[in-house]
Amino acid sequence: MSDLTRKSCKPCAPGTPPLSRDQARALLEQTPGWSLNDTATELSRSFKFKNYHETMAFVNAQAWIAHREDHHPDIEVGYNRCHVRFSTHSIGGLSENDYICAAKINALLGE
């Protein structure tokens, strides 16, 4: 389990730059299964489940993490899948907060 799971999201100070592509790539090592988009401004992962009940239980667990961390993903939900995307809106790119939440979501699955 990533050490990121022991951290908590902190608001980005005004003027904080988004993570560089290299910083974003380096942090990916602590969030297995997650990918960057082409511009390294978004972190995403798809998850598959047996059925709607399992999918929604996972989505609701993510909502709890988002509430606790005050950092919120965009989630697309299907019958047996969800696609989760993180970026830090306030800085127009990625921050450590996105990786902290991704690591906590992985931990829900024991990863």
Ligand SMILES: C[C@H](O)[C@H](O)[C@H]1CNC2=NC(N)=NC(=O)C2=N1
């Ligand atoms: C005031 C509040 O903390 C902010 O609006 C938070 C809420 N959740 C957020 N979620 C994400 N993903 N990015 C943000 O910049 C963000 N900002």
